Amino acid sequence: GQSLEQPSEVTAVEGAIVQINCTYQTSGFYGLSWYQQHDGGAPTFLSYNALDGLEETGRFSSFLSRSDSYGYLLLQELQMKDSASYFCAVSSGYSTLTFGKGTMLLVSP
Amino acid sequence: EAGVVQSPRYKIIEKKQPVAFWCNPISGHNTLYWYRQNLGQGPELLIRYENEEAVDDSQLPKDRFSAERLKGVDSTLKIQPAELGDSAVYLCASSPETMNTEAFFGQGTRLTVV
Numbered sequence: 196g197q198s199l200e201q202p203s204e205v206t207a208v209e210g211a212i213v214q215i216n217c218t219y220q221t222s223g224f225y226g227l228s229w230y231q232q233h234d235g236g237a238p239t240f241l242s243y244n245a246l247d248g249l250e251e252t253g254r255f256s257s258f259l260s261r262s263d264s265y266g267y268l269l270l271q272e273l274q275m276k277d278s279a280s281y282f283c284a285v286s287s288g289y290s291t292l293t294f295g296k297g298t299m300l301l302v303s304p
Numbered sequence: 305e306a307g308v309v310q311s312p313r314y315k316i317i318e319k320k321q322p323v324a325f326w327c328n329p330i331s332g333h334n335t336l337y338w339y340r341q342n343l344g345q346g347p348e349l350l351i352r353y354e355n356e357e358a359v360d361d362s363q364l365p366k367d368r369f370s371a372e373r374l375k376g377v378d379s380t381l382k383i384q385p386a387e388l389g390d391s392a393v394y395l396c397a398s399s400p401e402t403m404n405t406e407a408f409f410g411q412g413t414r415l416t417v418v
Contacts, residue, residue, distance in 0.1 A: 237409040282346050292407055294346035
């Protein structure tokens with residue numbers, strides 16, 4: 196089966212940089228995704244990595260190391276609106292898009 | 305372009321009663337997922353469809369849950385009978401391809417079983 200580990204909570208201040216780590220175990224790995232979910236809202240897609248390395252999209256970047264079964268989401272220039280839950284998810288051959296338990300990010304002024 | 309539409313948004317039922325959720329995916333999306341999300345947890349896959357075929361229902365509690373996707377478009381998820389532990393948000397998502405790189409989620413149905 197699949198399993199993903201990510202921290203349950205991270206706190207930071209506005210303007211700072213924060214990194215949310217994700218380690219995974221799965222068979223038939225295709226890629227690692229990140230989703231953001233605000234309270235009461237739907238998960239929304241942030242990024243996808245299929246190959247090793249860093250993908251940058253504006254203030255958000257995502258990294259993958261397939262050999263280490265590890266990835267992270269990097270959020271820069273934090274804003275209050277970034278307070279949300281962040282989920283890593285693996286795409287695999289057997290059951291695509293399996294989510295981790297999520298990391299709650301709290302951004303304070 | 306309209307997103308994934310789910311109804312109802314909220315549902316309160318008594319235990320042992322049946323309940324059904326409906327999902328209309330984004331037009332042209334072949335892959336459809338049903339997830340269940342408990343408070344403070346990540347979405348857990350219940351079933352995945354490729355067009356009208358259920359290709360992964362290994363985590364669907366088949367004694368009480370059923371799903372269908374007629375004509376490979378809309379989908380319904382049913383629980384009969386509901387139990388207290390079924391209280392959760394039921395999320396529907398769709399993706400344009402089989403090995404998706406991005407899934408689009410609906411707003412979900414928040415089910416409360418009393």
